[in-house]
Each structure stands twice: as C-alpha cells, then as structure tokens.
Amino acid sequence: MSRQAAGLKAWIIQRLSAVYIVLFGSYLAIQLVFAPPASQAEFVAWVAAPLVALGLLLYIPLLLLHAWVGIRDVLIDYIKPYELRVGVLSFFALLLLGSGVWAIQAVLVARAMLSGPGITG
Amino acid sequence: MSSQSSPLSDRKPPLPPRPVFLDLWRIRLPLPGVVSILHRISGVLMVLAIPISAWLFGMAVTSETGFQRATGWLNSPLIKLLLLVLMWSFLHHLFAGIRYLLMDLGYAVDLAAARRTAALAAGIALVATLILGGGLL
Numbered sequence: 001m002s003r004q005a006a007g008l009k010a011w012i013i014q015r016l017s018a019v020y021i022v023l024f025g026s027y028l029a030i031q032l033v034f035a036p037p038a039s040q041a042e043f044v045a046w047v048a049a050p051l052v053a054l055g056l057l058l059y060i061p062l063l064l065l066h067a068w069v070g071i072r073d074v075l076i077d078y079i080k081p082y083e084l085r086v087g088v089l090s091f092f093a094l095l096l097l098g099s100g101v102w103a104i105q106a107v108l109v110a111r112a113m114l115s116g117p118g119i120t121g
Numbered sequence: 122m123s124s125q126s127s128p129l130s131d132r133k134p135p136l137p138p139r140p141v142f143l144d145l146w147r148i149r150l151p152l153p154g155v156v157s158i159l160h161r162i163s164g165v166l167m168v169l170a171i172p173i174s175a176w177l178f179g180m181a182v183t184s185e186t187g188f189q190r191a192t193g194w195l196n197s198p199l200i201k202l203l204l205l206v207l208m209w210s211f212l213h214h215l216f217a218g219i220r221y222l223l224m225d226l227g228y229a230v231d232l233a234a235a236r237r238t239a240a241l242a243a244g245i246a247l248v249a250t251l252i253l254g255g256g257l258l
C-alpha cells in the first residue's frame with residue numbers, strides 16, 4: 001500500500017476505475033466462463049453488440065489506468081535504484097499502452113466486420 | 122535498551138543481542154496482513170496477464186483460424202490451471218478490493234471488524250473460485 005509519490009489524483013483514479021472494473025469485469029468473467037462463444041462469428045457478434053462494444057471501449061482504458069497506478073505503486077516499493085526503476089516503469093508503461101491499443105483495435109475490427117462490406121470492402 | 126547513552130557521547134553502548142526470530146511456522150502474520158499481501162500478488166499476476174490477453178483477444182476476433190488457435194490454446198490443461206489461478210486472482214482482488222473501498226468510506230476499520238471482513242473477503246473469493254472454476258474446467 002504505497003502512497004509514496006502517488007498523489008491524491010492517482011488514489012482517486014485507482015478507486016473510480018475499480019468500481020467500473022467490478023461491474024464490467026464481473027460481467028466479462030461470468031459471460032466467458034458460462035457462455036463461451038463457439039465460433040469467431042459468434043464472438044465477433046457479441047463483441048460488436050453496441051452495449052458490449054461501448055462497455056469494452058470504456059473498460060480497456062480504465063483497466064489499464066488501474067493496472068498502471070497499481071504496478072507503479074508496487075515497483076516503486078521494491079525497486080530502489082533510480083535508473084532501474086525508470087527502466088522497468090517505462091517497460092510496463094509501453095507494455096500496457098501497446099496492449100490497450102491492440103485491444104481497442106480488435107473491438108473496432110469486430111464493429112467493422114459486423115457493419116458489413118460497406119466498411120471493410 | 123540502554124538509558125546511559127547520551128547524545129553527546131560517540132561511544133555507543135553495546136547492543137543487546139537482537140531477537141532473530143525467523144521460525145516461519147511461528148511468525149503469525151495477522152489475517153488482514155495476509156489478505157493484503159494476496160491483494161498485491163493477485164494484482165501483479167493480472168497485470169502480467171494483460172498483454173497475453175490483449176494478444177489472444179485480437180487473434181480470436183480477426184479470423185476463424187485465429188479463433189480456433191486462441192481457444193485451442195486456452196483449453197490446454199496447463200493453461201487451464203493458469204486460468205484458474207487468474208480466476209482466483211480476480212476474485213480475491215475483487216473482494217479484498219471492495220473491502221478496501223468500504224474501509225476508505227469508514228466502514229469496519231476497527232481491529233476486530235477488520236479481521237472479520239478480511240476472513241470474509243478471502244473466504245468468499247475461495248468459494249466463488251470453486252463455482253466459477255467449476256464452469257471453467
């Protein structure tokens with residue numbers, strides 16, 4: 001529970017994002033465990049459904065913010081040498097940013113597939 | 122501790138032998154401490170899973186072959202075990218996290234209540250892992 005260099009803003013981000021993750025994350029877990037899609041078509045139809053797509057487009061950045069604030073707290077607690085700390089923090093920042101862009105792109109691809117040949121050609 | 126050392130004297134009094142007590146079976150970290158460490162470990166485990174999840178998600182959306190590859194991989198026994206660990210991570214972090222949020226709001230902050238809710242959060246997480254894990258396996 002490190003609050004060093006965290007600041008009130010990070011603390012609030014951590015808590016607000018947690019509330020949304022509780023709701024949408026639980027929905028995702030229950031849906032995928034108890035009614036997993038059987039084919040790509042079914043999966044795409046689910047991802048691209050308006051409420052699911054909107055939910056995901058909100059979920060991805062909020063999850064990544066929460067993960068970033070969290071892993072930053074943990075790394076700052078355990079990695080003391082300055083250069084190493086900056087290096088590892090940058091590594092995680094890039095990893096999370098890349099994951100987010102990749103996941104958002106996948107949601108948009110699913111939307112494009114469903115809206116038909118008009119967009120994807 | 123010795124009371125004879127004055128701040129002005131640079132001769133330190135001999136230290137009494139320090140109590141080195143590393144009998145791990147007898148160090149009892151209080152339950153809220155255990156729940157707290159597990160909250161941290163579960164959070165880190167889920168962070169590590171993010172890049173792989175994003176990659177699999179992209180693969181499963183893009184083509185039927187990709188979907189088959191992603192689900193085939195997710196259904197292999199070793200990966201299922203990992204998924205079970207992640208499922209527990211999510212649920213423990215969820216209930217321990219909700220407990221923190223309630224404590225931030227001022228609920229259950231005295232020691233006895235904090236102990237009870239720590240046990241409650243960890244317990245519900247384990248039961249929920251069995252239920253969701255049953256659906257997973």
Ligand code: HEM
Nearest residue numbers: 001018021022067070071073161164165167168215218219
């Ligand atoms: C399921 C709903 C979730 C809730 C209610 C929740 C709640 C919280 C709260 C309240 C904290 C702050 C703890 C503190 O200040 O000591 C926290 C920290 C953290 N969370 Fe979450 N979280 C959730 C999901 C996630 C997910 C999905 C991830 C992974 C991507 C995650 C990763 C982390 C990490 C790494 C920390 C830092 C842990 C620490 O400093 O010890 N959380 N979470």
